[in-house]
Amino acid sequence: MESTMRSLISDQNKYKESFLMYIDRSTEHQCMQHFIDTKLPDIISSIRNGKTTIDVLSLGSGTGEMDLHILSKLQDTFPGHPINNYVVEPSQEHILMYKENASKALNIDNVTFTWHQKTTREIEQEIKEKNKFKKYDFIHMIQMLYYVKDVPATIEFFHRCLAPDGKLLIIVLSRNSGWINAYDKYGSQLPRNDLPINICSGEITDVLDSLQVKYENWDIESKLDITECFIEGNRNGQLLLDMLTETCDFNNTASTDLKALVLKHLETTEYSVKIEGKILLNTNLSVIVVDGQYTQR
Numbered sequence: 001m002e003s004t005m006r007s008l009i010s011d012q013n014k015y016k017e018s019f020l021m022y023i024d025r026s027t028e029h030q031c032m033q034h035f036i037d038t039k040l041p042d043i044i045s046s047i048r049n050g051k052t053t054i055d056v057l058s059l060g061s062g063t064g065e066m067d068l069h070i071l072s073k074l075q076d077t078f079p080g081h082p083i084n085n086y087v088v089e090p091s092q093e094h095i096l097m098y099k100e101n102a103s104k105a106l107n108i109d110n111v112t113f114t115w116h117q118k119t120t121r122e123i124e125q126e127i128k129e130k131n132k133f134k135k136y137d138f139i140h141m142i143q144m145l146y147y148v149k150d151v152p153a154t155i156e157f158f159h160r161c162l163a164p165d166g167k168l169l170i171i172v173l174s175r176n177s178g179w180i181n182a183y184d185k186y187g188s189q190l191p192r193n194d195l196p197i198n199i200c201s202g203e204i205t206d207v208l209d210s211l212q213v214k215y216e217n218w219d220i221e222s223k224l225d226i227t228e229c230f231i232e233g234n235r236n237g238q239l240l241l242d243m244l245t246e247t248c249d250f251n252n253t254a255s256t257d258l259k260a261l262v263l264k265h266l267e268t269t270e271y272s273v274k275i276e277g278k279i280l281l282n283t284n285l286s287v288i289v290v291d292g293q294y295t296q297r
């Protein structure tokens with residue numbers, strides 16, 4: 001029988017619902033915020049290099065929480081300097097939530113936002129067609145490269161959009177995370193739409209090595225509470241499973257065998273810990289910061 005499984009990213013409403021549930025049950029944003037608070041000020045200290053205005057490009061911004069945290073750090077680091085923040089995000093739903101979050105955010109009074117409801121590919125094409133190459137001081141791709149068909153070409157193109165003193169920040173799942181390992185095992189049975197859904201840190205650093213660019217990386221620990229995935233009929237658990245498998249309505253469209261295999265994998269002690277009745281999945285992340293400059297060329 002032909003599979004009826006559909007990729008989650010093909011349905012903006014369902015993606016938004018699952019993404020918000022994921023963020024709610026995960027420590028991901030708190031871990032990223034900690035990184036932004038403790039490491040980012042040093043990383044960005046030299047990006048301005050005498051310029052008055054700072055240009056930031058956010059790719060796959062989601063609902064904007066991480067963007068706003070980064071912008072607030074940039075403003076603290078460069079008080080009095082205006083910031084232009086260019087947002088590239090294909091989901092209209094996410095842009096609406098981003099705008100709402102931005103309207104309530106503190107400490108971003110010197111930031112001008114421009115929202116582009118586009119994919120990275122579309123913005124890249126637009127830049128090339130109009131021959132309007134602009135250099136940015138800070139570019140970030142946070143948890144979004146899974147949805148880009150040609151990751152090396154995307155990284156190469158946006159790296160070329162960096163000012164010489166600029167920085168590109170990439171965050172993806174670590175190789176040791178339970179999610180990536182589940183994808184490596186069962187990805188061929190899931191709807192992928194030709195996307196590199198299980199791309200992780202090692203593949204990104206291989207691309208950066210081949211581009212001969214300078215970069216630094218850090219691993220940060222993050223956990224996802226997947227307890228509800230094991231409660232029959234639990235809606236929150238089903239949304240989490242949709243996000244983890246990148247599948248719309250995984251519970252009702254995957255075969256019984258596949259569901260059992262994925263759940264068994266997620267709760268193995270290699271990837272999850274059981275604490276106070278909760279099952280916490282390893283969703284560790286890698287943060288990679290790339291310099292605008294090349295090592296050699």
Ligand SMILES: C[S@@+](CC[C@H](N)C(=O)[O-])C[C@H]1O[C@@H](n2cnc3c(N)ncnc32)[C@H](O)[C@@H]1O
Nearest residue numbers: 060061062090091094119120142143144147148
């Ligand atoms: C997992 S979310 C991450 C959102 C945000 N960066 C964060 O960490 O909270 C991935 C985001 O990438 C967006 N996205 C999907 N395909 C994309 C593409 N081809 N180009 C740019 N963004 C994309 C999605 O709409 C979604 O908002």
